[in-house]
Amino acid sequence: MTIGNTTVEEAKGLICELCRLFYDQGWVGGTGGGISLKALDDDGSERIVMAPSGVQKERMEPRDMFVLDSQGNVLHTPEARPPPYRPPKLSECQPLFTSAYELRGAGAVLHSHSLNAVMATMLDPNATEFRVTHIEMIKGIEGHGFYGNCVVPIIENTARECELTDRMRQAIIDFPQSNAVLVRRHGVYVWGKDWIQAKTQAECYDYLFEAAVKMAQLGLNAAQPPAPLIANGAVQQGKRHAENGVSEANGVAANGVAAKRAKLSHAALPRAIVLDIEGTVAPISFVADVMFPYARDNVAAHLGAHYETPEARADIDAIRKQAAEDGAAPIPDAAAGKEAVIAAVVSWVHAAIAADRKVGALKQLQGHVWRAGFRSGKMTAQLFRDVPDALVEWRNAGIKTYIYSSGSREAQHLFFGHSQAGDLRPYLCGYFDTSSGLKGEAGSYHNIQLTLGVDDPSEVLFATDMLAEAQAAQAAGWQAVLVARPGNKPLPENHGFRVVESMQELLKQ
Numbered sequence: 297m298t299i300g301n302t303t304v305e306e307a308k309g310l311i312c313e314l315c316r317l318f319y320d321q322g323w324v325g326g327t328g329g330g331i332s333l334k335a336l337d338d339d340g341s342e343r344i345v346m347a348p349s350g351v352q353k354e355r356m357e358p359r360d361m362f363v364l365d366s367q368g369n370v371l372h373t374p375e376a377r378p379p380p381y382r383p384p385k386l387s388e389c390q391p392l393f394t395s396a397y398e399l400r401g402a403g404a405v406l407h408s409h410s411l412n413a414v415m416a417t418m419l420d421p422n423a424t425e426f427r428v429t430h431i432e433m434i435k436g437i438e439g440h441g442f443y444g445n446c447v448v449p450i451i452e453n454t455a456r457e458c459e460l461t462d463r464m465r466q467a468i469i470d471f472p473q474s475n476a477v478l479v480r481r482h483g484v485y486v487w488g489k490d491w492i493q494a495k496t497q498a499e500c501y502d503y504l505f506e507a508a509v510k511m512a513q514l515g516l517n518a519a520q521p522p523a524p525l526i527a528n529g530a531v532q533q534g535k536r537h538a539e540n541g542v543s544e545a546n547g548v549a550a551n552g553v554a555a556k557r558a559k560l561s562h563a564a565l566p567r568a569i570v571l572d573i574e575g576t577v578a579p580i581s582f583v584a585d586v587m588f589p590y591a592r593d594n595v596a597a598h599l600g601a602h603y604e605t606p607e608a609r610a611d612i613d614a615i616r617k618q619a620a621e622d623g624a625a626p627i628p629d630a631a632a633g634k635e636a637v638i639a640a641v642v643s644w645v646h647a648a649i650a651a652d653r654k655v656g657a658l659k660q661l662q663g664h665v666w667r668a669g670f671r672s673g674k675m676t677a678q679l680f681r682d683v684p685d686a687l688v689e690w691r692n693a694g695i696k697t698y699i700y701s702s703g704s705r706e707a708q709h710l711f712f713g714h715s716q717a718g719d720l721r722p723y724l725c726g727y728f729d730t731s732s733g734l735k736g737e738a739g740s741y742h743n744i745q746l747t748l749g750v751d752d753p754s755e756v757l758f759a760t761d762m763l764a765e766a767q768a769a770q771a772a773g774w775q776a777v778l779v780a781r782p783g784n785k786p787l788p789e790n791h792g793f794r795v796v797e798s799m800q801e802l803l804k805q
Contacts, residue, residue: 302491307335307345308358310491314406315347319354323408323502327351329483330389330407333491334366334397342366344397348374349387362386368394388457392464392485399468400475402487404494408502413484416505417450419512425449425471426478427519428504429718436500438475438493439681443688445519445718446504448474453482473681473716476501519718521688565803566757566775568748569690570728572735573701573711575761576779577799582678588649590669591662595645598665599638611664614657615641654702654730663707670714677715680781684715686799687723696725700744700758705729736764741772759802761785766793777802 302310311331318324318331332346344364347356362384363372368391374384387393389407396402416426426448428434434446449467454460460479467477475497476486486501488494508518574583602608616627624647627640641661648658669675690697699708705727712720726747733740745753753773760766761784766776770793778793787795796802 302333302335304335304337304343304345304363305358307333307343307491308361311345311347311361312356312358314491314495315353315356318406318408321410321502323410324353325409327353328409329353330387330393331405332387332389332393333404334402343371344368344393346387346390346393349385349389350382360384364390366397389485391458391461395461395465395468396485396487399465400487401489402494403489404491405485405487406494406498407483407485408498409483410502410505412502412505412509413478414481415509417478417480417482419508423450426505426508427718428508429519430521431504431507431518433500433503433507437497438488439473441681441685443521444681444684445716447471447716448476448478448484448501450478450480453480565693565695567750567755568696568698568725568757569802570698570700570744570756570758570769570774572758572760572762572765572779573699573703573708575781575784576759577683578677578679578711579781580761580783586675586678587662587666590675591665592646592649594665594669595661596638596642598668599641600634602664603634603638607664611657611661612637612641614660615644618655618657619644654734656704656730659702659704659707659729663704663710666707667710670710675714677711679715679717679720680799682798682800684717684720686802687720689800690803691723696748697723698726698728698744698748699724700728700732700735702730702735705731735760735762736768738768738771741769741774745772745774757802759796759799763788763791763793766791 311333314331315324315329318329323329327350330347330349332344335343335345337343342365344366346362346364347353348360348362351360360374360377362370362374364370370386373386376383389405392407393405396405417423419426427445429445430442432442434440434444435442437446440446449471451460451463451467454463464477464485467474471477475488476484478484484498484501484505486494486498488497504518511518571577574580599608599612612627616629619625619627624644625640627644628636630637645658645661648655666675670677687697699712701708703711708727708729709721712724728744730740732743741756741758742753745756748756750756754775757775757777758766758769759777759779760769761779761781763778766778769776776793778787778791778795780787780795780797796804
């Protein structure tokens with residue numbers, strides 16, 4: 297958490313200044329809205345300075361501010377001003393502000409009654425979240441880019457703000473990528489690491505809310521990305537020539553010139569990029585702490601509900617065969633009864649997950665369990681923030697992107713189809729799993745290359761967090777890059793590969 301050198305007295309003046317500004321923007325009219333900042337007391341102690349409730353926000357003075365300790369206990373209550381001013385009253389937003397301080401380490405929290413925020417919650421009366429993409433002001437939201445999805449949770453309003461606390465806290469927990477929470481027909485709470493970031497994000501969020509509402513009036517969906525571009529605009533240029541009455545041949549010639557320029561400008565770029573998932577585009581913690589436990593905890597219920605289906609029978613048969621190959625406890629046949637078969641399969645699955653096995657039988661069943669989790673909304677794939685932008689940029693540059701993971705192809709489809717950035721499958725051209733070969737063997741990469749349509753293996757770039765995989769890809773003639781991400785194991789020294797920390801760095805030499 298960042299407070300900087302802001303003192304309590306400075307924070308009091310800042311709140312007054314900001315509230316006057318927000319009043320002019322229509323955010324805190326009619327005594328509505330509120331703001332609180334973290335600051336340092338004279339002895340260096342952390343304090344929370346908070347605007348009072350039920351007062352004209354544009355007429356507040358520093359002497360009107362409450363001061364609380366870091367746990368939200370009131371240390372200073374301002375003196376009452378003479379009538380017609382009302383006695384000072386601590387804002388009912390206090391527990392809501394405290395939620396952002398406790399759960400996000402915020403340094404400032406703003407509450408706005410902006411009409412744009414209110415209308416954004418009414419675009420879909422049943423929606424539990426607001427989404428917008430491909431609007432420049434998204435870049436003003438911490439950790440977001442132009443191509444990514446900006447998602448803000450929507451919670452239902454209550455008669456009193458203090459009664460919103462539980463919903464607010466749950467929304468903050470459920471939407472870790474968001475720095476705001478919308479309250480239906482009420483307004484929005486926005487926070488930042490300090491007052492500057494909180495103010496910046498509040499203004500950017502408000503712009504996005506207004507843009508989405510106005511786009512809806514035009515019949516446009518702000519959550520829907522625009523149609524894909526073609527590299528260097530070649531197709532669009534040819535289309536413009538045709539529309540201007542130039543012959544189709546001229547249009548083709550124009551496309552040819554654009555294609556040559558594209559070839560020159562992208563001479564050093566790969567024709568295909570192949571990405572690992574775990575530790576490369578997604579945190580290892582999500583796979584290890586969310587996906588695997590979900591499969592482990594739900595496999596019994598899944599098999600119980602689908603036991604008679606051909607798919608479940610095929611999953612059980614594959615595990616029965618694998619268990620026999622392992623020399624493990626056998627999986628009984630159907631004559632033993634449903635309960636006995638499921639119990640044996642569950643026992644095998646739990647042991648295989650605990651041992652982090654990469655066998656196809658396990659991956660196949662896990663994929664089917666995850667499918668239910670993703671489609672029900674119980675799981676949402678978490679990607680590193682730089683990944684959505686990179687996928688779009690590569691597509692627009694004419695580079696095809698593929699996935700190669702030990703997880704099944706179906707699981708990969710689900711993962712990218714239900715991410716926190718929305719459905720990213722339109723940006724991917726194919727999926728490969730261990731049916732193409734083990735990831736530590738050069739032959740696997742040769743097998744994959746045969747389906748990518750490239751003339752030379754050096755035209756393929758592979759990104760992974762595992763040295764053995766990079767070495768295997770390099771042995772197959774591919775370009776290979778190692779990825780260093782938070783939570784990954786340290787890379788060994790003197791490995792000889794280029795290391796990147798973001799997908800935006802992948803094409804930089």
